[in-house]
Amino acid sequence: MKTTDILVIGGGAAGLSAAAEAASAGAKVTILESDLQLGGQLIKQTHKFFGSKDEYAGTRGYKIADILLEEIRSAGDRVEVHTNTTVTGYYREDGTITAMRGEEEYFRVQAKKVVVATGAQERLIPFPNNDLPGVYGAGAVQTLMNVYGVLPGKRVLMVGAGNIGLIVSYQLMQAGVDVVAVVEAMPKIGGYWVHAAKIRRLGVPIYLQHSIKEAYGKDVIEGATIQEVDNTCSGIGNEKRIDCDIICMAVGLSPTTELCWQAGCAMQYVPQLCGYVPKRDRTMRTSHPDLWIAGDASGIEEASAAMVEGRIAGLNAAASLGLPVKAEGMKEYWQRLDHLRAGEVGEKIRSGIGQVLVDTWEGK
Template sequence: MIHTEIAIVGGGPAGLCAAIKAAESGAKVIVLDRNSQLGGQLIKQTHMFFGSQKQYASHRGIDIANILISKLEDYKDKITVMLDATVIGLYEDRVLTVDQGGKYIKIKPDTLIIATGASEKFQAFPNNDLPGIYGAGAVQTLMNVYGVAPGESVFMVGAGNIGLIVSYQLMQAGIKVKGVICRGPKFGGYAVHASKLRRLGVPVMPSHKVVYAHGKDKLERITLIKLDENKKEIPGTEFDIEVDVLCIATGLTPLAELLWQMGCEMKYISELSGHVPLRDKNLMTSLDGIYVAGDVAGIEEASSAMVEGSLAGLCAAKAAGHIHPDFEALVADCHKQLYDLRSGPEGEAIRKGLSKAELKEVGL
């Protein structure tokens, strides 16, 4: 059994920022990630991030991953990184069981930060399981990490930021995007992302959905239908489009199995896109010393995930007996950054969701 002061599950934007701030506070940290490299989904984000300088706005996700990883290296003596290490169990006595390349390892941390991120939502329509129908993350991984074109022509389902951004990235890789649809009458992503696509001649088509996928062994064609303002199908408006890839970008849902296993108090909150742990203002769950950060606590942008990571890192370190010399100021700054990122009209749903996920006030 390995003992550590803090274990962080997930080395994405939230986990990395948590590790940096915890180590900065003086705590001994183990970062576990199931992939062979750190960075989580940042390693496929080729676009510039929004936000402010504090969240590396204007930097591309791929570069932010490298910035964070190099910061991690400044704390080599404090931080141990375990790659290809999948946490398979989390028990009530706070023991983590880990599979690392076929080896079964147990870790007992004093405090724990769960930053496992999210998984993609799926859509129900006939033949949705045909090869050629992929999650948006899969398409991004294939083209941006491994340099393989997902197909000849792609149709995108979902016009949130992910759907719009991945469509743009497909065009950058020289792959034709035949259109982007969403069910509602307005697309959900930022207007500037949609405008970028429109300038490229890519149709952005709200009020549409896929009703059928066609193909023998793999996708060849899809049937779309128009929807009215209430997202009801308008009969007789079906039409077909030939594509070999259908990309599903209809949202993410928190990857929270470990929190369930441990017995954290969970709640379904639609604004946060699924079951999320109840937590206090400093991201501690209903279980003492168990913290969350990033998408596992509710789906948001990577910029908020990074700030949440820093906040959880500071507070988990304090719980483990290491108080950062600037603790009060840094925590206040994290709260301020999160407030700013969520305060606009686009953050309305998040604010509503978070108010439902609040555990209790903490006196700091």
């Protein structure tokens, strides 16, 4: 049994920010990360961030990861890190967390407070032959290219024109891969126009109101058939066959919230946040008195917002232990979030958060 003041589950943008904030207040922090290294999605992101200077606008994602990791290192022995470690369960009876390092070392953790920053998992869509080698999620393609320096293939069909699909398409082209087309089931692109403009200038066609009908190939992907769809995503004809050796799926993310369910948190399905998420107050505390939430696990949003949510969660988890924190920090972080979520772009997020944000847990 390991013990700690604050356990942070997940070492991505939100988790690192939460850990840095809590450690700066004097808490003993333990980070459990299932990947082989800390940084989460940041280490895959070679593009420059939007947002504000406080969240490193104009800085490439992997550089932001370095900044956060330096914060963790500067905390010294107040932060203990376990990578290649998967949390396997939360037991309500006594608040014990179980975890597995690698495939053989099983251990338990008793934490006074827990910050769940488990991120998101990629969605996939079913189609005939989607089990052929050569069908990837966009995150896997980013990992191959930007972490390990491996090209996934030579000709890629991108399914999904949100920010992830558009950004990964451009990164593929920078690496010398031919992106033969981007297909998007909606009548307009879901990502920022600046990302779409980059790949359109390079001659990549974007087929709106189209989706993949089926893949074909004998032993590996050799191509796909795309088809025009209606507003229910049902095929309505106008098929087109495209030769490719990779089909990259960028069709959205879902919050990873299994531990919140196990802990008995009050949950709600919120389409604007892309799935079931825990209700939370302005400290990012859930209905469970010892559990905070941050990042994509609280609703799918940009990494800039995840970092600020992590700061809020870490600060308030530390404050709940009686550690000294600056009260003005909470106000400042919410001002940053409001700035990031301002305008038409943030309208969906604001609507979703309004459905799960509570004023107080008293009497609940």
